Amino acid sequence: MRFDSYHPVINLIYFAAAIVCTIWFHHPVFLGISYVCAFVYSVKLDGKRAVIFNLCLIPLIFLYAAWYSYYNHFGVTNLRQNFIGNQITLESVVYGIVRGTTVAAVIMFFSCVFAVVSSDKVVYLFGRISPRLSLFLSILLRCVPRVKERARKIEISREGIGKGVRQGNILERFLHGLSLISIVITWTLEDFVESTVSMKSRGYSLRGRTAFSIYRFDNRDRSFVVMIFLCLTFVASAILLDQTEIYYNPEIIMNPVTPMSFVFYVAYAVLLLLPMGLQIAGEIRYKRKK
Known part of the structure; x- marks a missing residue:
């Protein structure tokens, strides 16, 4: 298990x-x-x-x-x-x-x-203590696998137009890699902002907010x-x-x-x-x- x-x-x-x-x-x-x-x-x-x-x-x-x-x-x-x-x-x-x-x-x-x-565990652990810290950690943990997946999709799409990191000579590969990094960083920053605004609009940082969880402390724990x-x-x-x-x-x-x-x-x-x-x-x- x-x-x-x-x-x-x-x-x-x-x-x-x-x-x-x-x-x-x-x-x-x-x-x-x-x-x-x-x-x-x-x-x-x-x-x-x-x-x-x-x-x-x-x-x-x-x-x-x-x-x-x-x-x-x-x-x-x-x-x-x-x-x-x-x-x-x-x-x-x-x-x-x-x-x-x-x-x-x-x-x-x-x-x-x-x-x-996972991000839901972070929300469970820190949601009642510090909603802001919980929001930051959950977004950070969720961001790592999403950045990898988005970078993979961007690289596949760029390979279709001949601008992949494994295409061209050394200088062109270097420039293609910089472009890929720039795109991923830009997308990541925009995703951070959108996630933060979305969570705030749902009242995530308000006082008195209740939290739902599916975790139970059983004999195994x-x-x-x-x-x-x-x-x-x-x-x-x-x-x-x-x-x-x-x-x-x-x-x-x-x-x-x-x-x-x-x-x-x-x-x-x-x-x-x-x-x-x-x-x-x-x-x-x-x-x-x-």
């Missing part, structure tokens, strides 16, 4: 916990678990597109690490000098890789958010909440025992790995892989019944 069939509050709790922990933990083991789980879950949701997108993030991580270590000089393990005489240290390189991996993992988790959280908070309890214990702490300046220092550390690692991995595990179990159960 897909994770998007669960209550919107469950989706919010999971993704908030996953993204916050990914940003907070700079420990290489916890960060590696976050990256691998985000990679695998995004591939499970989006397939080959996610594989290509996630693989494109890997060279960007190392490019950022190279740039960061080139302009930030801390640490005691010197590797070499740059062209202006500053030292490039092992600690700065490792910390650059850590920061780049964190950003990549967060981006992959957000791709999962776009695949799971309660069981998922129990599992999430059980895993978060182990993660909180790891934080209290300094198992997630690591220092990169002036040298790399972290607590030794103990048998209890593996319990925390497993609990964190279970937390991040819980939605995908439930989805795989539901698919297997469906195939058996079929």
Whole structure:
């Protein structure tokens, strides 16, 4: 059973916990678990597109690490000098890789958010708290797939008149691509304005507005909440025992790995892989019944 069939509050709790922990933990083991789980879950949701997108993030991580270590000089393990005489240290390189991996993992988790959280769930979650914020987020989430579809249709129509991005020489392809981007941006801005005016004309931002929803918090959602908070309890214990702490300046220092550390690692991995595990179990159960 897909994770998007669960209550919107469950989706919010999971993704908030996953993204916050990914940003907070700079420990290489916890960060590696976050990256691998985000990679695998995004591939499970989006397939080959996610594989290509996630693989494109890997060279960007190392490019950022190279740039960061080139302009930030801390640490005691010197590797070499740059062209202006500053030292490039092992600690700065490792910390650059850590920061780049964190950003990549967060981006992959957000791709999962776009695949799971629909616009009606955003309206349900934020409609009563902040109608304006709910309107903005729902339009944004709805805009991403619509922009892709509109760009595809525009490209097909332009190919019919010989102005596709794969037609002509290099200069003509470049100009055709700029024209396509200009058309898509213009359409997107006009769509934003039309959507906002349409929602305001329906009284979306008025006080006292009621909201209708089809979501019910059932026993399945309660069981998922129990599992999430059980895993978060182990993660909180790891934080209290300094198992997630690591220092990169002036040298790399972290607590030794103990048998209890593996319990925390497993609990964190279970937390991040819980939605995908439930989805795989539901698919297997469906195939058996079929």
